[in-house]
Amino acid sequence: DAGITQSPRHKVTETGTPVTLRCHQTENHRYMYWYRQDPGHGLRLIHYSYGVKDTDKGEVSDGYSVSRSKTEDFLLTLESATSSQTSVYFCAISLAPAGGTDTQYFGPGTRLTVL
Amino acid sequence: GIQVEQSPPDLILQEGANSTLRCNFSDSVNNLQWFHQNPWGQLINLFYIPSGTKQNGRLSATTVATERYSLLYISSSQTTDSGVYFCAANSGGSNYKLTFGKGTLLTVNP
Numbered sequence: 627d628a629g630i631t632q633s634p635r636h637k638v639t640e641t642g643t644p645v646t647l648r649c650h651q652t653e654n655h656r657y658m659y660w661y662r663q664d665p666g667h668g669l670r671l672i673h674y675s676y677g678v679k680d681t682d683k684g685e686v687s688d689g690y691s692v693s694r695s696k697t698e699d700f701l702l703t704l705e706s707a708t709s710s711q712t713s714v715y716f717c718a719i720s721l722a723p724a725g726g727t728d729t730q731y732f733g734p735g736t737r738l739t740v741l
Numbered sequence: 742g743i744q745v746e747q748s749p750p751d752l753i754l755q756e757g758a759n760s761t762l763r764c765n766f767s768d769s770v771n772n773l774q775w776f777h778q779n780p781w782g783q784l785i786n787l788f789y790i791p792s793g794t795k796q797n798g799r800l801s802a803t804t805v806a807t808e809r810y811s812l813l814y815i816s817s818s819q820t821t822d823s824g825v826y827f828c829a830a831n832s833g834g835s836n837y838k839l840t841f842g843k844g845t846l847l848t849v850n851p
Binding site: 635659661666667668669670671674684685714716728729730732736 | 772
């Protein structure tokens with residue numbers, strides 16, 4: 627158990643509203659990731675973080691922003707949600723102390739529906 | 742970026758049967774992982790295997806990095822093995838960015 631929680635676990639919102647998803651870890655890992663999972667696409671990386679205030683874009687970052695003000699929390703924000711952002715969002719952490727080239731462990735996921 | 746392709750896309754087995762899932766990747770890899778997503782959506786890491794062979798109980802994996810493929814073997818399958826199996830990889834300087842395949846949906850019938 628890598629001690630990863632996500633909140634909320636389910637959310638329904640309306641187009642145009644801002645949404646923030648939270649990923650929380652208890653074991654002080656440096657690397658954290660946000661993915662989205664959609665039918666037919668597998669998992670796709672949105673953003674990742676390699677330390678406090680250090681973040682970078684992934685494959686599908688448009689429409690998303692992230693923040694990491696402390697080691698244990700990685701926030702994903704949809705500034706103005708659209709129906710195309712309806713998805714299941716997973717947070718992950720990497721256990722490698724010196725880089726992201728090691729095993730990733732996933733949180734339970736957040737199901738987001740944008741109406 | 743690296744391309745990751747998995748086959749077959751779907752597989753149906755009877756309990757007790759063996760199976761092999763394949764993952765092809767388009768570039769040399771620094772990181773290759775296999776995951777299982779159970780029917781409740783939970784993603785579980787099975788193997789970190791950029792090269793070589795590993796075994797964990799009824800599951801084993803082999804990556805032949807020079808030929809750019811990895812295989813996941815499931816022996817004596819059980820209904821609890823059902824779910825989606827994902828392969829994910831990264832290459833070169835993109836050490837932090839895993840690219841996932843689209844998965845193999847495995848159904849094990851009793």
